[in-house]
Amino acid sequence: MPALIRYYVALLLRSGRWLPATIFYAAIVSIGTQGSAKIGEALGYAGAILVPSVAWLTRAALTAEPEAARHCVAGAVGPRKPHIAALAAASLGGFVLAAGGATAMLSTVGTIHPTTALTAGLLTMALCVLAGSAVGALCNPPILVRATWAIPVAGILAITVLVATGSPVNAAIRGITPSDQGARLPLLPAVLVIAATALCWTVSTYVAARKEFHVGETD
Numbered sequence: 001m002p003a004l005i006r007y008y009v010a011l012l013l014r015s016g017r018w019l020p021a022t023i024f025y026a027a028i029v030s031i032g033t034q035g036s037a038k039i040g041e042a043l044g045y046a047g048a049i050l051v052p053s054v055a056w057l058t059r060a061a062l063t064a065e066p067e068a069a070r071h072c073v074a075g076a077v078g079p080r081k082p083h084i085a086a087l088a089a090a091s092l093g094g095f096v097l098a099a100g101g102a103t104a105m106l107s108t109v110g111t112i113h114p115t116t117a118l119t120a121g122l123l124t125m126a127l128c129v130l131a132g133s134a135v136g137a138l139c140n141p142p143i144l145v146r147a148t149w150a151i152p153v154a155g156i157l158a159i160t161v162l163v164a165t166g167s168p169v170n171a172a173i174r175g176i177t178p179s180d181q182g183a184r185l186p187l188l189p190a191v192l193v194i195a196a197t198a199l200c201w202t203v204s205t206y207v208a209a210r211k212e213f214h215v216g217e218t219d
Contacts, residue, residue, distance in 0.1 A: 004077065004085035005092070008061060012089055017060035022097065025053040029101045040176035040183050042109055043121030046101035047128040048173060052158040054094035054129050058136025059150065061090035083208040087137055087201055094129040101125070117176065117183035124172040124186055127193045131161050131169045134193075134200035142208045168192035 012018050032045045065073075065086070073082045102125060106118075137143075139154035161169050172186035172193075 001081060001085060004073075004081055005088050007073075008065070008082075008086045008089035009092060011064050012061050012093065015060070015064040017064050018057060018093060021053050021056035021060060024056065025049055025097050025101065029104055032105060038177070039106070039109055039117040039121055042105035043102060043118075043125055044173045044177045046105045047098070047121070047125040048162055050094060050098055050101065050125060050128040051132040051135065051161055051169065052155060053097060054090065054132025055136040055139065055154045055158050057093050057097070058087065058090040058133055059140040059154070061086045061093070062136070062140050079209040080205050083142075083205045084201065087133060087204070090136060091129060091133045094132055095126070098125045098129050116185070120176045120183045120185045123190065124176055127169060127172050127186060127190055130193050130197040132158065134197040135161060137197075137200040137204040142211045143204060168196075 028049045029046055032042070032049075062083075065082075070082065102122060135154055135157050139150050139157055141150075144150035144153060161167050162173070164170060168186075168189035172189040175184040175186050175189075
């Protein structure tokens, strides 16, 4: 699996498809670096932008591989592992974006104190990466193939994840933004986001395996 992940990371980098999502994230984060005195607000802002950015990056990873190459890889290692590796490659890219966003936002904050606010903010950003990966897994190939459907649905779902009252991502962000002194570690949201991401990956991988199986049958 590590070799497959490296393959998809290299494929994503060579394709250049990571650039639009990265530029989008950097542009929006740069607006927020005008200055926030609170750690929670700064990291919550950077985290929220990660959800659509990572969903976009996931689409880039899932569509970067030529169809013929995808069939060859699936024939060699099975249809599930390549899909999981592509999702993992996009998630790694998301964590790189998160690191850059956190660094940029924290540079505008004076004293990094209290440490609980910093820890809660960084954990919230990690959850936003996972949430973006979950959205990307559901709203891109093999589930939604056509870009005319996939892109707007992914955008709507990303916004819903951020603003819906019962969303664990929304709860995590709200838990760190009112006050640094009152920042709470998003432990329950973390459990829910991890479980939801695992479920979305499972569904996406299952559909990918089924489609690859039927392609193999017709070949």
